[in-house]
Amino acid sequence: MAVGRDAVSSWGEQATRALAGAGFRRGGARAAVIDLLDRQDCALSAVEIEDELRRHGERGVARASVYRILEELEGLRLVSRVEVGQKLARFEPSRPEGHHHHLVCHECGQVIPFEDAGLERSIMRLSRRMAFDVEQHDVVLRGACRDCAG
Amino acid sequence: MAVGRDAVSSWGEQATRALAGAGFRRGGARAAVIDLLDRQDCALSAVEIEDELRRHGERGVARASVYRILEELEGLRLVSRVEVGQKLARFEPSRPEGHHHHLVCHECGQVIPFEDAGLERSIMRLSRRMAFDVEQHDVVLRGACRDCAG
DNA sequence: TTTCGTGCAAATTATTTGCACTTGG
DNA sequence: CCAAGTGCAAATAATTTGCACGAAA
Numbered sequence: 001m002a003v004g005r006d007a008v009s010s011w012g013e014q015a016t017r018a019l020a021g022a023g024f025r026r027g028g029a030r031a032a033v034i035d036l037l038d039r040q041d042c043a044l045s046a047v048e049i050e051d052e053l054r055r056h057g058e059r060g061v062a063r064a065s066v067y068r069i070l071e072e073l074e075g076l077r078l079v080s081r082v083e084v085g086q087k088l089a090r091f092e093p094s095r096p097e098g099h100h101h102h103l104v105c106h107e108c109g110q111v112i113p114f115e116d117a118g119l120e121r122s123i124m125r126l127s128r129r130m131a132f133d134v135e136q137h138d139v140v141l142r143g144a145c146r147d148c149a150g
Numbered sequence: 151m152a153v154g155r156d157a158v159s160s161w162g163e164q165a166t167r168a169l170a171g172a173g174f175r176r177g178g179a180r181a182a183v184i185d186l187l188d189r190q191d192c193a194l195s196a197v198e199i200e201d202e203l204r205r206h207g208e209r210g211v212a213r214a215s216v217y218r219i220l221e222e223l224e225g226l227r228l229v230s231r232v233e234v235g236q237k238l239a240r241f242e243p244s245r246p247e248g249h250h251h252h253l254v255c256h257e258c259g260q261v262i263p264f265e266d267a268g269l270e271r272s273i274m275r276l277s278r279r280m281a282f283d284v285e286q287h288d289v290v291l292r293g294a295c296r297d298c299a300g
Numbered sequence: 301t302t303t304c305g306t307g308c309a310a311a312t313t314a315t316t317t318g319c320a321c322t323t324g325g
Numbered sequence: 326c327c328a329a330g331t332g333c334a335a336a337t338a339a340t341t342t343g344c345a346c347g348a349a350a
Contacts, residue, residue, distance in 0.1 A: 025348085025349055028305085028348085029305075062307045063339095064340085064342080065305080065307070067341070068305085087314090088339065089235075089340085114280070132253050132255075132299075134293040135292060135293040137291045139288070142285060145282055146281050173329095175328090211331085214316075237340085
């Protein structure tokens with residue numbers, strides 16, 4: 001179940017609107033990437049996005065375009081970059097109601113999202129105390145997932 | 151003040167011993183890198199390590215060797231890799247008593263360490279509850295540091 | 301038609317690898 | 326002497342950039 005996919009206005013629609021508002025034209029490649037991301041709950045890498053679009057999407061999109069589009073979306077805070085230290089960056093739609101962090105299995109490389117209110121509370125308290133204007137935070141837990149732990 | 155630098159046995163000594171125990175020989179480049187890391191509290195990139203050694207260290211060490219040595223040390227859990235999404239990896243000595251996380255200023259790029267017991271507690275509780283064998287965790291806070299926030 | 305969007309190929313950057321030479325034990 | 330350690334140059338891999346062409350407004 002995609003977080004917020006059935007909301008009144010889907011992430012994809014919001015993204016399209018935000019892009020238009022920011023003065024961007026409506027291009028085919030951009031629409032295809034947004035469309036794919038809208039159907040995702042977890043983070044995808046640029047290559048995965050390219051492959052998925054070439055294979056199952058309405059049209060192929062060049063790698064460079066994928067990166068450019070993701071960069072725009074990140075700039076507008078519509079997408080967030082997730083780097084869990086696998087050398088490649090992953091990207092996922094930013095859904096306010098779907099704030100979460102990631103577990104990474106160091107065996108199979110799987111990236112699994114999770115939410116935790118206690119953790120968020122700690123971070124909020126901590127941020128308030130900090131001599132630093134904290135705007136964002138990322139938590140990564142590493143270990144063996146159930147399957148790999150055996 | 152270096153965390154634990156005045157302990158009975160410094161991180162550098164422990165590292166040297168651990169390396170010997172793991173069957174590695176005592177090479178000049180390796181000793182130089184350990185020596186430099188022993189004097190650090192914050193994470194350095196491979197390039198910074200190379201430059202620092204070439205400039206102020208007892209001897210220069212080739213970039214490739216720096217990476218190889220860091221990889222060994224990471225494998226023995228003597229060094230931990232810190233990736234805060236600046237495209238390059240940073241490395242710091244793992245000192246059990248100096249566990250901390252990082253603040254990253256998105257203006258000046260500065261990486262600042264911090265500790266927080268409440269945060270650790272939340273993560274511990276969370277880990278226990280998880281269907282996942284959590285062995286490690288990283289928290290990165292992003293925002294503007296005091297200077298850059300103006 | 302004019303500017304923006306996109307594809308393709310070449311460039312960049314961090315990191316890794318292959319291989320010959322050196323050195324510790 | 327022999328395996329492990331190191332430097333150097335070449336190889337990778339992810340990401341970015343330059344430029345020409347096609348498409349939106």
